[in-house]
Amino acid sequence: MSFRIVVLAKQVPDTRNVGKDAMKADGTVNRAALPAIYNPEDLNALEMALHIKSKIKGAEVIILTMGPPRAAEIIRESIYRGADGGYLITDRKFAGSDTLATSYAISLAVKKLAPYHLVISGRQAIDGDTAQVGPQTAEKLAIPQITYAEEVESVDEKQITIKRRLERGVEVVRTPLPALITVHSSAPECRPRQAKLLMKFKHARTVTELQEEVRDYTELYIKRPYLQIEEWTVADLHADVEMLGLSGSPTKVKKIENVVLQQKETVLLTDADKDIEGLMKELISAHIIG
Amino acid sequence: MNNLFVYCEVNEDGLVADVSLELLSKGKKLANELKIKMEAVVIGNEIHDIEAQLYPYGVDVIHLAQEKRLFPYTTLPHASIVVNLFKEEKPEIALFGATSVGRDLAPRVASALRCGLTADCTSLEIGNHTENKTQKEYINLLYQIRPAFGGNIIATIINPDTRPQIATVREGVMKLEIFSKSFKGKLKNLSLDKYMKEDDFMVEILERHIEKQKINIKGAQIIVAGGYGVGTKENFALLHQLAEVIGGEVGASRAAVDAGLVDHARQIGQTGVTVRPKLYIACGISGAVQHRAGMDQSAKIISINNDPKAPINKIADYTIIGNVGDILPKMIKFYKENSK
Ligand SMILES: Cc1cc2nc3c(=O)[nH]c(=O)nc-3n(C[C@H](O)[C@H](O)[C@H](O)COP(=O)(O)OP(=O)(O)OC[C@H]3O[C@@H](n4cnc5c(N)ncnc54)[C@H](O)[C@@H]3O)c2cc1C
Numbered sequence: 001m002s003f004r005i006v007v008l009a010k011q012v013p014d015t016r017n018v019g020k021d022a023m024k025a026d027g028t029v030n031r032a033a034l035p036a037i038y039n040p041e042d043l044n045a046l047e048m049a050l051h052i053k054s055k056i057k058g059a060e061v062i063i064l065t066m067g068p069p070r071a072a073e074i075i076r077e078s079i080y081r082g083a084d085g086g087y088l089i090t091d092r093k094f095a096g097s098d099t100l101a102t103s104y105a106i107s108l109a110v111k112k113l114a115p116y117h118l119v120i121s122g123r124q125a126i127d128g129d130t131a132q133v134g135p136q137t138a139e140k141l142a143i144p145q146i147t148y149a150e151e152v153e154s155v156d157e158k159q160i161t162i163k164r165r166l167e168r169g170v171e172v173v174r175t176p177l178p179a180l181i182t183v184h185s186s187a188p189e190c191r192p193r194q195a196k197l198l199m200k201f202k203h204a205r206t207v208t209e210l211q212e213e214v215r216d217y218t219e220l221y222i223k224r225p226y227l228q229i230e231e232w233t234v235a236d237l238h239a240d241v242e243m244l245g246l247s248g249s250p251t252k253v254k255k256i257e258n259v260v261l262q263q264k265e266t267v268l269l270t271d272a273d274k275d276i277e278g279l280m281k282e283l284i285s286a287h288i289i290g
Numbered sequence: 291m292n293n294l295f296v297y298c299e300v301n302e303d304g305l306v307a308d309v310s311l312e313l314l315s316k317g318k319k320l321a322n323e324l325k326i327k328m329e330a331v332v333i334g335n336e337i338h339d340i341e342a343q344l345y346p347y348g349v350d351v352i353h354l355a356q357e358k359r360l361f362p363y364t365t366l367p368h369a370s371i372v373v374n375l376f377k378e379e380k381p382e383i384a385l386f387g388a389t390s391v392g393r394d395l396a397p398r399v400a401s402a403l404r405c406g407l408t409a410d411c412t413s414l415e416i417g418n419h420t421e422n423k424t425q426k427e428y429i430n431l432l433y434q435i436r437p438a439f440g441g442n443i444i445a446t447i448i449n450p451d452t453r454p455q456i457a458t459v460r461e462g463v464m465k466l467e468i469f470s471k472s473f474k475g476k477l478k479n480l481s482l483d484k485y486m487k488e489d490d491f492m493v494e495i496l497e498r499h500i501e502k503q504k505i506n507i508k509g510a511q512i513i514v515a516g517g518y519g520v521g522t523k524e525n526f527a528l529l530h531q532l533a534e535v536i537g538g539e540v541g542a543s544r545a546a547v548d549a550g551l552v553d554h555a556r557q558i559g560q561t562g563v564t565v566r567p568k569l570y571i572a573c574g575i576s577g578a579v580q581h582r583a584g585m586d587q588s589a590k591i592i593s594i595n596n597d598p599k600a601p602i603n604k605i606a607d608y609t610i611i612g613n614v615g616d617i618l619p620k621m622i623k624f625y626k627e628n629s630k
């Protein structure tokens with residue numbers, strides 16, 4: 001039995017480049033309007049998985065990502081960096097899922113990959129900063145969780161020892177396997193793409209993506225079946241639709257407000273000496289400083 | 291039934307963490323508005339006189355779980371105790387600190403109870419709701435308010451149908467307020483074998499190094515905060531100089547932290563610290579909603595920015611248009627010349 005590591009990686013809108021049309025009227029994110037990237041801490045998670053793979057003979061790294069069809073990019077990107085394969089969880093019925101519904105779907109997919117030894121996720125995704133999906137997935141799988149992992153101190157087929165990064169310190173903990181680990185941004189950065197893997201897998205596609213290709217891939221895929229990226233739908237996961245999407249999400253967005261700032265009465269100053277000197281004198285005489 | 295719970299974190303000295311006391315202060319107001327009891331769950335070992343610590347905040351019932359293996363915190367036993375207690379008590383609302391403990395525990399609890407959870411709330415209120423489709427009315431829900439995704443957006447999140455309504459809040463967001471020095475509640479010791487199982491102890495802590503908080507921007511009266519516009523470490527040194535001469539602390543925006551200009555412990559905002567100083571000097575900070583959430587209650591705000599249109603200027607009492615690198619040395623110079 002091989003040692004199986006499942007990595008949870010998410011494609012996220014790049015919150016550093018957010019425009020005005022970022023939210024839809026129903027309060028969910030308008031992903032189409034934003035550049036999509038590999039969630040940064042999920043790259044740290046992938047690196048930790050690849051590192052563990054290098055320590056354990058016959059270990060394999062499988063990526064799971066849930067999202068729209070274009071999230072297949074995450075799986076390709078992971079394979080270019082050394083992952084052995086991946087599955088895209090995609091279905092319109094997942095749309096509008098909060099963290100509880102998301103972790104339900106992900107946990108079903110992980111169970112399909114049983115027996116597994118480790119599930120590794122990022123600490124949090126930059127679109128919501130919730131850091132909930134990891135622990136919630138662990139709960140649904142009924143396995144222990146180690147959050148904020150920074151370093152693997154040791155690992156074998158039975159247990160793993162992890163250094164965790166806390167607010168004001170560090171902790172070293174040991175857990176039996178299977179377990180779920182969430183990885184902190186202070187963990188080692190992900191290794192780059194390998195040219196060899198890039199060449200070998202650049203034509204890897206999901207069925208949905210193949211339908212949009214102009215070029216006919218049929219022959220190539222008969223010769224190289226490993227290029228096929230599998231998609232899993234609600235039906236494949238035997239999921240209860242009531243527990244997915246908006247109906248499976250206990251949190252609802254009641255209201256979204258665009259904050260319009262009222263201009264306070266501000267004293268406008270320049271960088272001229274007299275302005276700055278005047279300000280400092282005022283602050284001193286009002287006993288705000290000094 | 292009909293209560294509001296606060297999970298109280300205990301530190302190395304057996305004392306309840308500030309963030310939990312802040313949540314009790316807020317929780318009491320919410321509980322009073324709803325006319326329900328406020329209860330605390332405290333899990334640990336060698337906890338210092340818990341009744342004296344908590345009653346002044348108006349805690350009606352303390353649920354105490356004490357055992358050697360319950361400190362330091364590990365996820366599984368704490369989660370088991372909280373989940374089982376909540377199954378019995380069916381609270382309306384449950385609040386956790388958005389700390390490394392709270393953010394590890396709350397999602398595990400929410401998942402086990404299949405409840406909604408909102409992380410990093412900047413404000414909590416009670417309000418009603420009418421469901422659009424069904425016209426169903428909900429009264430007295432917890433509004434979990436937080437800046438959402440990107441830009442200038444504040445989202446109000448509700449959990450109409452699941453209980454408890456769970457939220458995490460960062461340290462410093464809620465004000466610490468004593469309810470009554472003479473208030474007395476009840477103490478209940480939990481019989482532990484009913485709430486947790488042997489298997490919960492499969493994760494072992496081998497080593498632990500926790501430092502005392504070194505940087506205290508939360509308590510500072512004057513804060514000189516730097517953003518991405520400060521640009522370089524050299525310019526950041528100017529902030530430290532100014533802070534030193536006028537007796538303040540240095541704070542930062544997330545963009546400055548991400549750019550490696552300054553330590554994460556100094557981050558101010560929704561995912562950092564919330565501050566309420568006498569004076570806040572924002573240097574090269576644009577004033578994104580997540581940043582403002584942590585500083586807009588400052589008594590006086592000075593913005594130094596080369597963009598007259600920066601949003602931060604709108605909430606500033608003084609706006610200096612220009613370069614941080616030119617202006618800070620002048621402030622230092624004129625302060626020294628004019629103060630005794
Ligand atoms: C979920 C989430 C949580 C977040 N939490 C936080 C948080 O807790 N705290 C936080 O701060 N941010 C947070 N952010 C990020 C926030 O949205 C902004 O990106 C961030 O606050 C911007 O930082 P900034 O103002 O320093 O940088 P910028 O927005 O890049 O602004 C730089 C400013 O400097 C000015 N400038 C440039 N050069 C000069 C110069 N030489 N002299 C003077 N002025 C100059 C520019 O005009 C500009 O106004 C969060 C974001 C998300 C999505």
Ligand SMILES: Nc1ncnc2c1ncn2[C@@H]1O[C@H](COP(=O)(O)O)[C@@H](O)[C@H]1O
Pocket residue numbers: 008009010011039041042045064065066067099102120121122123124125126128129130131132133134
């Ligand atoms: N849709 C998703 N697909 C795969 N992994 C996810 C997804 N959503 C969340 N995760 C994982 O859970 C972590 C925490 O996400 P969040 O709770 O959204 O902050 C991320 O870093 C990912 O590893």
